[in-house]
Amino acid sequence: MKTTYMPPLNKLKLFSLLPQKVRTQIVNNHRLSSSCRLKNRKLAQDFILERGLVSVFSDPELPSIQDAIDGFPDNPQDQTRIRSGKGIASIWLRDLPESIPCLFGTFLKQKPTLITQNLWANLVAIEKGGFQDARAENRISPTAFRLSDYIDKEGPTTGQILFENVGRSGRIERQKLQRALEELKKLWLILPHQTNCNFQNTTACTWELTIRLVPKKTLAKAASLTRRSAMLNLLVSTIESTGAVDEKAIYRWFPWPRSMTRNLIEEALSSEQCYKVDGPNTVIISTDLADIWPKN
Numbered sequence: 001m002k003t004t005y006m007p008p009l010n011k012l013k014l015f016s017l018l019p020q021k022v023r024t025q026i027v028n029n030h031r032l033s034s035s036c037r038l039k040n041r042k043l044a045q046d047f048i049l050e051r052g053l054v055s056v057f058s059d060p061e062l063p064s065i066q067d068a069i070d071g072f073p074d075n076p077q078d079q080t081r082i083r084s085g086k087g088i089a090s091i092w093l094r095d096l097p098e099s100i101p102c103l104f105g106t107f108l109k110q111k112p113t114l115i116t117q118n119l120w121a122n123l124v125a126i127e128k129g130g131f132q133d134a135r136a137e138n139r140i141s142p143t144a145f146r147l148s149d150y151i152d153k154e155g156p157t158t159g160q161i162l163f164e165n166v167g168r169s170g171r172i173e174r175q176k177l178q179r180a181l182e183e184l185k186k187l188w189l190i191l192p193h194q195t196n197c198n199f200q201n202t203t204a205c206t207w208e209l210t211i212r213l214v215p216k217k218t219l220a221k222a223a224s225l226t227r228r229s230a231m232l233n234l235l236v237s238t239i240e241s242t243g244a245v246d247e248k249a250i251y252r253w254f255p256w257p258r259s260m261t262r263n264l265i266e267e268a269l270s271s272e273q274c275y276k277v278d279g280p281n282t283v284i285i286s287t288d289l290a291d292i293w294p295k296n
Contacts, residue, residue, distance in 0.1 A: 029051070053113060108254070192205050232267060235264045
């Protein structure tokens with residue numbers, strides 16, 4: 001018999017299936033209810049600091065600035081519900097990273113994400129050998145190595161200058177360079193140097209090596225972490241940020257192999273850093289939700 005693949009439940013469908021007390025808690029955590037939606041930058045700052053990892057735009061699992069502005073249609077008659085969250089989130093993004101502080105990146109799911117300072121050391125530790133080790137261990141391509149080497153030697157550089165000076169001309173070559181830049185962003189080896197740039201426009205953005213942007217105390221903490229422990233910390237932190245997530249969705253979050261993610265989930269479960277709820281869809285929940293989960 002052919003097995004039908006069931007896609008992961010997105011958070012709105014998943015949340016509707018949770019026990020009432022748990023559902024109320026997690027909807028409030030994501031700021032989706034009418035009583036706690038984001039109405040200004042200060043509330044957005046508090047939201048990011050509380051969750052630790054927050055997607056800028058609408059996301060099927062992670063807490064999201066856009067979703068927290070738009071809100072959850074729990075009350076169809078609610079006239080205060082805003083439906084322009086994407087535009088507002090884009091405007092707020094210009095100063096949110098500096099005001100908290102947090103860093104903007106596309107490490108998670110290759111989507112714009114704000115990450116608070118307490119997690120930076122884990123991201124750095126995963127590639128603390130820099131682009132040189134990443135290339136030696138075949139985690140980045142030769143083209144990605146050339147781009148990062150150029151930034152290393154020349155300092156903060158716009159995508160346009162990188163494309164003009166590292167590669168040859170032509171559409172195919174430009175696509176190759178664009179893919180290489182995405183490799184470096186995905187592994188958090190480079191970050192936008194200016195928070196007021198257009199993050200979606202890699203050509204106009206100015207890029208810098210991550211290890212030159214983060215504080216020295218972050219580098220010192222990263223040096224004390226193993227690559228695996230840093231991965232585990234990020235996995236657990238992301239589960240804590242979401243609260244509850246379809247297990248299948250977790251495999252799409254990170255840029256490392258699925259087998260590594262599977263091993264990390266098993267390690268997190270065995271050490272009770274998260275919990276599993278079996279059912280038609282296996283759900284992974286954070287420790288704070290486990291504390292209020294019905295016992296029967």
